[in-house]
Amino acid sequence: MALTALEIRNAKPGMLADGGGLYLYVKAGGAKSWIFRFQVNGKRREMGLGALAHLGAPEARAEASRLRALAAKKIDPLDLKHSEAEASQAAAAAEAREVALEAVTFKVAAERYIAAQETSWRNPKHRQQWENTPATYAYPTIGALPVRDVEAEHVVEILKTIWGTKPETASRVRMRIEAVLNSAKLMGWRTGENPAIWRGGLEAVLPRISKVKQVTHHAALPWSAAPDFITALRARDGISARALEFCILSAARSGEVRKATWQEIDLKAGLWTIPPERMKAGREHRVPLTGAAKTLLEAMPRIEGCPYVFPGLRNRPLSDMTLSAVLKRMKVLDVTVHGFRSTFRDWAAEKTDHSPETIEMALAHTVANKVEAAYRRGDLLAKRTALMEDWVGYLGGT
Numbered sequence: 001m002a003l004t005a006l007e008i009r010n011a012k013p014g015m016l017a018d019g020g021g022l023y024l025y026v027k028a029g030g031a032k033s034w035i036f037r038f039q040v041n042g043k044r045r046e047m048g049l050g051a052l053a054h055l056g057a058p059e060a061r062a063e064a065s066r067l068r069a070l071a072a073k074k075i076d077p078l079d080l081k082h083s084e085a086e087a088s089q090a091a092a093a094a095e096a097r098e099v100a101l102e103a104v105t106f107k108v109a110a111e112r113y114i115a116a117q118e119t120s121w122r123n124p125k126h127r128q129q130w131e132n133t134p135a136t137y138a139y140p141t142i143g144a145l146p147v148r149d150v151e152a153e154h155v156v157e158i159l160k161t162i163w164g165t166k167p168e169t170a171s172r173v174r175m176r177i178e179a180v181l182n183s184a185k186l187m188g189w190r191t192g193e194n195p196a197i198w199r200g201g202l203e204a205v206l207p208r209i210s211k212v213k214q215v216t217h218h219a220a221l222p223w224s225a226a227p228d229f230i231t232a233l234r235a236r237d238g239i240s241a242r243a244l245e246f247c248i249l250s251a252a253r254s255g256e257v258r259k260a261t262w263q264e265i266d267l268k269a270g271l272w273t274i275p276p277e278r279m280k281a282g283r284e285h286r287v288p289l290t291g292a293a294k295t296l297l298e299a300m301p302r303i304e305g306c307p308y309v310f311p312g313l314r315n316r317p318l319s320d321m322t323l324s325a326v327l328k329r330m331k332v333l334d335v336t337v338h339g340f341r342s343t344f345r346d347w348a349a350e351k352t353d354h355s356p357e358t359i360e361m362a363l364a365h366t367v368a369n370k371v372e373a374a375y376r377r378g379d380l381l382a383k384r385t386a387l388m389e390d391w392v393g394y395l396g397g398t
Contacts, residue, residue, distance in 0.1 A: 008032075008057060022064040024052070034060040038071045047078045106150055107143040109184045110134050110176075116183075130176065137162065137173045147184045150177075152195035156205055167209045174202065220339035221332070223347035230395045232330060240322045242296060243310040247323070247337060249293045249392060251344040251362055253280070254337045258318045261307040267294055270385075285364045288385035290392045344391060352390055358383045 001019035003011075008024060011032065016024040023035045032052040038045060049055060049063055067077040118127050134143075142154050155177055162170045178196035185191065195201065221229055226248075233245055247257045256274055264273050272287040279285050289297070297309065306315035312322065323337045341363060348359045361380045 002061070003057065005057070008052070018057070018061065018064075020061075020064055020068060022049075022060060034064075036064050036067055036077075038067065038077065040071050040074060040076045043076075045076070045078055047081065104147050104184070104189045105144050106147045106180065107134075107139055109147040109187075109189060110138070110180045112187075113180050113183045129172075133169075133173055133176055134180070137169075138177055147181070148190035150181060150190070150195060152201065152205075155196045155202065159202070159206060163206055171209050174198065219334050219336050220342035220346070221335045223343050223350070226340075226343055226347065227394065227396050229332070233326075236326070236330070238326075239300075239310050239312075240318060240326050242300065243318055244323045244326050244337065246293065246296055246310070248340045248344075248395070249290060249296065250287050250388070251341055251391070252287060252364075253341070254320055254323055256285075258310060258320065258323070260309045262302065262309055263307060265289075265297060265309065267297060270294060279364060281364065286379055286381060288381060288388050290385075290388050292392045292395075293388075347391070347394065348387065351394070352387070354383070354387045354390070358387055362387055 001017060003016060003018045003024060007016070011024055011026045013026045013028045013030075015035070016026070018024055021037045023037065024032060025035050026032050034049040034052065034055055035046055036049055038047075047067075049060055052060075055063070070077045070080065114127065114130050117130075121127055121130075138158055141158050142150050145154070155174070158177070159170050159174055162173070174196055178194055178198075181190065181194045181196055185194070193201070230245065230248060233241060233248075243257055246252075246260075247254060250257070250272070252274075256278060259278060260272065260274075264275070265271075266273070267289070270289045272289055272293075274285045274287065276282050276284050300309060303311055303315060308315065308317055310318050312318040320337070327333070327335055327337070345359060345363060348354055348362075349356070358380050362384045
C-alpha cells in the first residue's frame, strides 16, 4: 500500500493512506504533511509527524513503525510526546534558572539590597557607608561569587584580617554581609543557613568583639584649660574659628554646627532647633542660645542664596577637617573637636550642681533605659538654658 514517489508528487488534496496507519495529508493549497493514526486502550487518535518538505517518505515510515511499536505496548505516543515536551521545557527552565542564579553574585545582591533599603536610611552618609564597607572588605573576596555559594569560610576569610585590628569595622562588615545574605535567601537566590550569623555560627571561630575591642575616646581639653583656650580662639578670625567657638558654646556635635542653617535659628526666642534628620538619635533637638552664642550669630554675615550659618567654599557646609585645622594652627594637637563635648560634660559634672539628666539632655544623648525614656516627655529646656549660661559664664562670657 505504500505510496510511490510519483503518487506522492502528484497527490491531490485529501488524505492518502501509505499503510500501517501512516497518511499523507494534502491541503487545498498543495502543502503536504504526514499524519499517523493509531489506537490505544480502545481510543483512536492521530498525531502529526511533520511536513513532507522536512520529512521524506522513508523517514516518515520509520517513525510510524516506531510509534506502532509503542502503541502495541499500550503506550500512547501522543501522551508520550506531550510528556517529553513538558520535560524538555522544565529542563530548559531549570537551566535558565541556573544561569540566572549564576549571574546573581554577592555584589549584585548587595547592590539590590542597598537600593531597596536606602529610602529607610536617614541620610546619604549611611548609604555611602553601606556602599563603601562591602566594596572595601567583601567584594575583593566574594563580590564576583554567586551569592548562593557564599560559605562560612569566605566570611571568616574576610573578617579575620580586621577582627583584631578594626573590631568596630569588622562587626559592621559581618552584620552587613548577614543582611545581604538574608535578603538573598528571601529572594530565592540561596538556601540554607546564613553563614554570617554570629550566635550559633561565627561565635565558634571568632572571639567576641568585646574581648578584642580597644575603647578609644576623643581627646578632650581639660575643663580647667577651657577659658584660656576660648580666649585664644576668639582672637582668631575666620568662619572656621567662629564655627568651632559655636561648637564649644553650644556643646553640639561638629556636624550639627557645620550644617546649621539660618532657618533653624530663632534669635528672638534664643533657640536653635535642629531637625530630626540631622540628629544622631533621629529626634528634633532644641539648643538654648546664650547671650554669647547670639552675639556670635548676629556678627555672622548672611550670604544671599546660601542657607548655612557657617558656609564653606561655594556656599557649601564646612568640612570637619576645616575645624580640626583651626586646632592645628593653634598648636593644640592633642585635642579633637568632638572632645570639647567631653570637656563640657566633665566641667558640668565636677563643678556644677546641675543634674546628670540635664547634662545628658544638653548633649542630646539617647536615654538607654527604655522605661525612663518612655516617661520622659519634656526636654528640660529651662534647666538646660541655665546650664549653658553657667558654661558660658565659666568660659568668660562675651
